[in-house]
Every structure is written in C-alpha cells, then in structure tokens.
Amino acid sequence: MSFQSLHRREPDSAKTSLTMDMDKSYHGCDQNLDLKKAYCSNKGLKTVPQNLSGDTKVLDLSYNIITKLLNSSFKVYPLINSLDISFNDIRVIESAAFYPLKGLMNLSLFYNQRIVLPATSVFMMSSQLSFLDLTETNLTSLPNDTLKWSPHLDTVILFRNRLSSINVSSCGMHANIVIMTSNQLKHLTAEYFTFVCHTDILDLRDNPIQSVDPDVIASLHVRFLNLGACRLSDEVLANIILGISKSDIEGVTIQQGSVGAFPEGFFDPLNPFLSFFPPAIFRQLSVLQELNLEYCAITNLHPLVFSGLESLQKLSLEGNNIQHIHDDALSGLGQINSINFKGNQIEYLGELMFSNKWKVTNLSLADNKLTHLNRRTFKPIFSSISLLDISMNPIDCNCDLKWLIDWINKPIRTLIDKDKTICSSESLERFREKPLLDVDPNELCIINGLLFLIPLASIGLVVISVLLYHYRWQLRYKLFLLKLAAVGYKEMRDARDHNEYEFDVNIIFYDDDEEWIREQLRPALEERLPQFQRNVCGDDDLVLGMHYLDSVDYVVSHSYKTIIVLSRAAVQDRWFILKFRTAMDHVSDTLTEFVVVVFLEDIPDDEMPFLARLYLNDGRPYIHWTEDMRGQEYFWDELTKTLTINLRTNDLIPNE
Structure with a gap:
C-alpha cells in the first residue's frame, strides 16, 4: 500500500477549499534554522502553516485556534520529532494525520477540549513515539489500538478526561508511567x-471507583499501582488487596483524599476500616515492596497490622491522625529502608520502635507533636540513617539532646528542612526559637553542671575554656590562613586538555533559559573559545538511543567542562536537579573541578535547593550573570579562564 493510498479521498471541491485555507495562513513563526525548530505559539493560526522550513524537527503550535489536523497537514515536515499542539480547538483528526511523522517522539495535545480520536490506527506510523499527552481533551473513549503501534512509548498522560471505561487489549509498549487520574472510571x-x-506506574487516582474485580487487578502488568483520592469503600479496598496478593505488583498507593480535600475526622464515622486497620490485613502481600497509605484518616495502628509484608521496603503513612505507634507495629518489616510518618499527631516514640531495623536509611517524623526524643529509641538505626526529617515538631531543647545534635551533625547524615527544625518555646532560655543545628549544648550545659561543682573563683577560667572550645574551628581556620600566607599555595592542575575528551563543553540548562543560552552564552563561546567545537547544548544534543539519565551521565563523564545554568525556574524542576546531582557526583568521583555554575539571577534562600547550597558550601566555582555591561565583561573573562583549565579539587582549604 502506497503512502498516498492511506489518505482519505476528498472531493475536488473540498480539497480545493482546504488548500486555500492553508495558503491563506501566513505563519509569522519564529524559526531557528540551525536547531531546526519552529515556534508558532500564539500566532492566531487556524491551520497548520505550510511554508516553514521542510527540515523542521521541533514544531510548537500551542495557543492557536487550529480546529483540524488533516492527512496533509504535516506532509511537508517529515522530520518532525517533537510536536506541541496544546491549547488549540482541535475537533477533527483525520486517520492519517500523523503518518508522515515517522520519527515523531513527543506529542502534546493538552487542552483541546473537543477532540475525537479516529476509531483506529491514528498512531500506526508513530513507532518512535515516547511521550503522549492527552490531558484535558474531554475524551470519552480511547481507541483499542491507541498504544499498539509505539513500542518505545514511555509516558502516556490521560489526566482529566471523561473516560468511563478502558479497553486497551493490544499494546506494543513497556511504559514508565501511564496516568489516568481524574477520569470517570467507576468499575475496575x-x-x-x-x-x-x-508499565512501571499506573495512576488511577481520583476516579469514582465503586467496584473492583480482584482478577482484573491481578491481571495488570504494573510495578506500582496508585489508587484513591476519591473515597473507596471497605469492599473495594478488600478486593484491591486481594487482587494485589495474586499479582507481581511491587508497590501500591491507597490515598483516601488529597491534602485539605476533606475536613478532619470526615472518614472516621464512615469508614472504620480506615481509621483502624485490622491485624494482618496485608498478610497476603508478601512480595509487596512499597505501601503508601497517605491521607487515609488513620488514627490507630494495630501491633500486627503490617505482619506478612516480608519484602516491604518503603512505608508512608503521611497525613493521617496517628497519635501513638505501638513498639511492635513495625516488627515484621525486616527489609524496610524508608519510613514516613510526616503530618500525624505522634507525641512520643517507644524505646523498641526501631528494634532490628538495621536497614532504615530514610526516616520522616516531620510535622508531629514530638517534644522529647529518646536516645534508646534511635540507637538501633544510628549507623544506617542517612536522611532524617524531624522538622515542625515542638522539640524541647535541653542538655539531654546533646546526643541528637552530635548524631545529626555526622557527615554521613543529612537533616531535611533544617530551617524548620527549631527549638520550642519550652526549651532552655538560650535555645528558644533557635534552629536545632545552631544549638551547642556544651555552651550552656557544661557551665550549668560546673556551677554546682566548683567555687565561684574558677568561673572565669571555665568561661574562657568554653569560649576557646566553642570557637576552636575559627581559631584553627585563622592558623591555617597564617600558615598559608607564610608557606604559599600551589594550584594542582589536571594535566589533560580538552582534546582528550569526547566533548569540549557540556551545557545543562532549563528550557525557560534557552533564550539566554542562544543569545548570550553560545555566541560568546564561539568568539572566545573557537577551539571548542564539540559542544553539547541541553537535552537536544544528548546521545540518541540511550536512556535519558544514562545519556546525561555519559555526556557529563566524557566532557572536559560542564556548565550548569541556575535560575529560579530551573531549581524547581526535578529532572534538572537530577542532572545537577549527576555532575556533582562526577566531581566527587574524579576529584576534578570540571563543573562551573552560572547564576542567571538571585535565588532566595527559601528557594535554594539543598544541592546548590552544598555546592556553594564546598567552595566550588561559580559566576553570577549581571545586566551591567562592565560586569558582563568581567563575567566572560572569568568564564573563559575557568573553561580553559581543570583544577584538582582541594578540600583542605576551608571556606570562610
């Protein structure tokens, strides 16, 4: 069958009319011929423009008034791999509209509220499709073969539609995530x-599920299943658990409401199953690895509630009303490594709560009512914990907390939300409303102890001793600077140059900052460092054929220099922070300062991510962009100098 034969035959009059419509559509788009991108967003287009560059690979048609996608709409752009048609008014998609786009990888039809998909084969030629967004398209049905033709499909988003049934009996993909949240699914x-x-994650939250067949749950080929947000009855919950027990599902999220969606105690009289779980309710889920019971209005945990969960690694009970946890409640969780009790009403922890929990690495007790933390309670997990969150608790800071402060100050430990981990108003006077990490119990506790043991004549000596101890690191720092001034310091350079690497410069940035990259950074590099020809600029230049994070890791490890561009928008993006972490990990592994951070704007302290704080605290190289012309000249000189050499890391020189 020829390509032309796949198109629906149109009467000559209709064909002429459609051609005239397209000819009249002057596009007025912005094109980047080097990057093969066309930006046609918010141009008032009624049809797909036909006079763009024929080798366009990225086409943005968002925020227009396009109503039809014809079989001929994309015929002149066969190389398109990323297509954004969000926020239009598409009502008709002809069956072969996407056939010319055989290399299409990303497609967004977000917020086209009158779409009707063709009954079959709409994506038959899209074998490379990896991202499909049909959010808020008002779909009432999904053609059976929608996901059949794209074996590389990674993410499918069907958020906020009107789907009341799903019949996908033919599938050619193994997706990372399929989102069917906020539809009208009543019966599984x-x-x-x-x-x-x-698929790895199937998200069915916020659907009014009224009945569940355990065999349907058991037949799902998913690793993690998300359910809830709309209230689930006891019978539905029981059938879900029974179905999971027959399947290979590793993780399940059961959520009985989103944050702030229901008043406190709303579920207590309606659903005793949730407010008090019976013992061994999960006994059949011996292979389950992750269990989320967030915002379920749970008030009590039976000592045997989690018995049988032999493989469980992650447990989250965030946002419930739990006041007390029995010592034996976690006793059967021998493989547990992450526990989240954030947002409950817990007032104290038993001494045996973490007995035999040698593998726990992540623990959150944030936003509870804990005033005292017993050393014996945490002793079993002293050596394993790496991430701890005890913020937003009314902690009573006194001399008894010295063990806690010493423990969380260990280098292998990270305290989450340090600024929100403060001493309560009931603490010793000098500690009140003070961040826990700023408290030095020795400063007051030792004095208070000695006041009862030594005569008043020796108080002055004790004060001097305490001050010297308190400022010991500052004194050592001054002595180090004195030694540095006398002896000098020789920079240790990496002997390799950029020609020994596969790439010269790797630029990591957030999509919103692409204009600055295009108009400022790239022209400056071409002018000042013409010898740097093998540059990787953003995600578009990553190695094809590799998993996204693997490709990021490969480019970072094979680049002579990596530039990370930070902005307020960038630090809010999870994928950007993952790439930042990858670069920092390679600095630690290679002991080479090949990363330089560029701050495009001032980022408030409360928005600065932990990774950026850690980078600055370690004294790593960074430069701040300015709108001042003289300041920009200094900026480019400093960046050029930094990009031409790689220094070896030297952590012996402390930061002020």
Whole structure:
C-alpha cells in the first residue's frame, strides 16, 4: 500500500477549499534554522502553516485556534520529532494525520477540549513515539489500538478526561508511567477495564471507583499501582488487596483524599476500616515492596497490622491522625529502608520502635507533636540513617539532646528542612526559637553542671575554656590562613586538555533559559573559545538511543567542562536537579573541578535547593550573570579562564 493510498479521498471541491485555507495562513513563526525548530505559539493560526522550513524537527503550535489536523497537514515536515499542539480547538483528526511523522517522539495535545480520536490506527506510523499527552481533551473513549503501534512509548498522560471505561487489549509498549487520574472510571471489572500494557506506574487516582474485580487487578502488568483520592469503600479496598496478593505488583498507593480535600475526622464515622486497620490485613502481600497509605484518616495502628509484608521496603503513612505507634507495629518489616510518618499527631516514640531495623536509611517524623526524643529509641538505626526529617515538631531543647545534635551533625547524615527544625518555646532560655543545628549544648550545659561543682573563683577560667572550645574551628581556620600566607599555595592542575575528551563543553540548562543560552552564552563561546567545537547544548544534543539519565551521565563523564545554568525556574524542576546531582557526583568521583555554575539571577534562600547550597558550601566555582555591561565583561573573562583549565579539587582549604 502506497503512502498516498492511506489518505482519505476528498472531493475536488473540498480539497480545493482546504488548500486555500492553508495558503491563506501566513505563519509569522519564529524559526531557528540551525536547531531546526519552529515556534508558532500564539500566532492566531487556524491551520497548520505550510511554508516553514521542510527540515523542521521541533514544531510548537500551542495557543492557536487550529480546529483540524488533516492527512496533509504535516506532509511537508517529515522530520518532525517533537510536536506541541496544546491549547488549540482541535475537533477533527483525520486517520492519517500523523503518518508522515515517522520519527515523531513527543506529542502534546493538552487542552483541546473537543477532540475525537479516529476509531483506529491514528498512531500506526508513530513507532518512535515516547511521550503522549492527552490531558484535558474531554475524551470519552480511547481507541483499542491507541498504544499498539509505539513500542518505545514511555509516558502516556490521560489526566482529566471523561473516560468511563478502558479497553486497551493490544499494546506494543513497556511504559514508565501511564496516568489516568481524574477520569470517570467507576468499575475496575472485566467489562469496563482492560489494560494489558506493561508499565512501571499506573495512576488511577481520583476516579469514582465503586467496584473492583480482584482478577482484573491481578491481571495488570504494573510495578506500582496508585489508587484513591476519591473515597473507596471497605469492599473495594478488600478486593484491591486481594487482587494485589495474586499479582507481581511491587508497590501500591491507597490515598483516601488529597491534602485539605476533606475536613478532619470526615472518614472516621464512615469508614472504620480506615481509621483502624485490622491485624494482618496485608498478610497476603508478601512480595509487596512499597505501601503508601497517605491521607487515609488513620488514627490507630494495630501491633500486627503490617505482619506478612516480608519484602516491604518503603512505608508512608503521611497525613493521617496517628497519635501513638505501638513498639511492635513495625516488627515484621525486616527489609524496610524508608519510613514516613510526616503530618500525624505522634507525641512520643517507644524505646523498641526501631528494634532490628538495621536497614532504615530514610526516616520522616516531620510535622508531629514530638517534644522529647529518646536516645534508646534511635540507637538501633544510628549507623544506617542517612536522611532524617524531624522538622515542625515542638522539640524541647535541653542538655539531654546533646546526643541528637552530635548524631545529626555526622557527615554521613543529612537533616531535611533544617530551617524548620527549631527549638520550642519550652526549651532552655538560650535555645528558644533557635534552629536545632545552631544549638551547642556544651555552651550552656557544661557551665550549668560546673556551677554546682566548683567555687565561684574558677568561673572565669571555665568561661574562657568554653569560649576557646566553642570557637576552636575559627581559631584553627585563622592558623591555617597564617600558615598559608607564610608557606604559599600551589594550584594542582589536571594535566589533560580538552582534546582528550569526547566533548569540549557540556551545557545543562532549563528550557525557560534557552533564550539566554542562544543569545548570550553560545555566541560568546564561539568568539572566545573557537577551539571548542564539540559542544553539547541541553537535552537536544544528548546521545540518541540511550536512556535519558544514562545519556546525561555519559555526556557529563566524557566532557572536559560542564556548565550548569541556575535560575529560579530551573531549581524547581526535578529532572534538572537530577542532572545537577549527576555532575556533582562526577566531581566527587574524579576529584576534578570540571563543573562551573552560572547564576542567571538571585535565588532566595527559601528557594535554594539543598544541592546548590552544598555546592556553594564546598567552595566550588561559580559566576553570577549581571545586566551591567562592565560586569558582563568581567563575567566572560572569568568564564573563559575557568573553561580553559581543570583544577584538582582541594578540600583542605576551608571556606570562610
């Protein structure tokens, strides 16, 4: 069958009319011929423009008034791999509209509220499709073969539609995540729900589920299943658990409401199953690895509630009303490594709560009512904990907390939300409303102890001793500077140059900052460092054929220099922070300062991510962009100098 034969035959009059419509559409788009990108957003377009560059790979048609995607709409752009048609008014998609786009990888139809998909084969030629967004398209049905033709499909978003049934019995993909949140799915039964795709995460939250067939749950080929947000009945919950027990599902989230969605105690009289879980309710889920019971209005935990969860690694009970945890409640969780009790009403922890929990690495007790923390309670997890969150608790800071402060100050430990971990008003006077990490119990506790043991004549000596101890690190720092001034310091340079690497410069930035990269950074590099020809600029230049994070890791490790561009928008993006972490990890592994951070703007302290704080605290190289012309000249000179050499890391020189 020829390509032309796949198009629906139009009457000559209709064909002429459509051609005239397209000819009249002057696009007025912005094109980057080097990057093969066309930006047609918010141009008032009624049809797909036909006079763009034929080798366009990225086409943005968002925020227009396009109503139809014809079989001929993209025929002149066969190389498109990323297409954004969000926020239009598309009502008709002809069956072969996307056939010319055989290399299409990313497609967004977000917020086209009158779409009707063709009954079949709409993505038949899209074998490279990896991202499909159909959010808020008002879909009432999903053609059976929608996910059949794209074996590389990674993410499918069907958020906020009107789907009341799913019949996907043919699937050619193994997706990372499929989101069906906020639809009208009422019955997870064989008649209304068939989904054969293999996927890591299937998100069915915020659907008014009224009945569940355990065999349907058992037939799902998913690793993690998310349910809830709309209230689930006891029978539905029981059938979900029974279905999971028959499956290979590793993690499940059962959420009985989002934050602030229901008043306190709303579920208590309606659903005793949730407010008090019966013992061994999860006994059949011996292979389950992750269990989230967030915002379920749970008030009590039976000592045997988690018995049988032999493989469980992550447990989250965030946002409930738990006041007390029995010592034996976690006793059967031998493989547990992450526990989250954030946002409950816990007032104290038993001494045996973490007995035999040698593998716990992440623990959150934030936003509870803890006033005292017993050393014996935490002793079993002293050596394993790496991430701890005890913020937003009314902690009574006194001399008895010296062990806690010493423990969380260990280098292998990270305290989450340090600024919100403060001493309560009931603490010793000098500690009140003070961040816990700023408290030095020795400063007051030792004095208070000695006041009862030594005569008043020796108080002055004790005060001097305490001050010297308190400022010992500052004194050592001054002595180090004195030694540095006398002896001098020789920079240790990496002997390798940029020609020994696969790439010269790798630039990591957030999409919103691409204009600055294009208009400022790239022209400056071409002018000042013409010898740097093998540059990687953002995600578009990553190595094809590799997993996204693997490709990021590969480029970072094979680049002579990596520039990380920080802005307020960038630090809010999870994927950007993951790439930042990858670069920092390679600095630690290679002991080479090959990373330089560029701050495009001032970032408030409360928005500065932990990774950026850690980078600055370690004295790593960074430069701040300015709008001042003289300041910009200094900026480019400093950046050019930094990019031409790689120094070896030297952590012996402390920061002021």
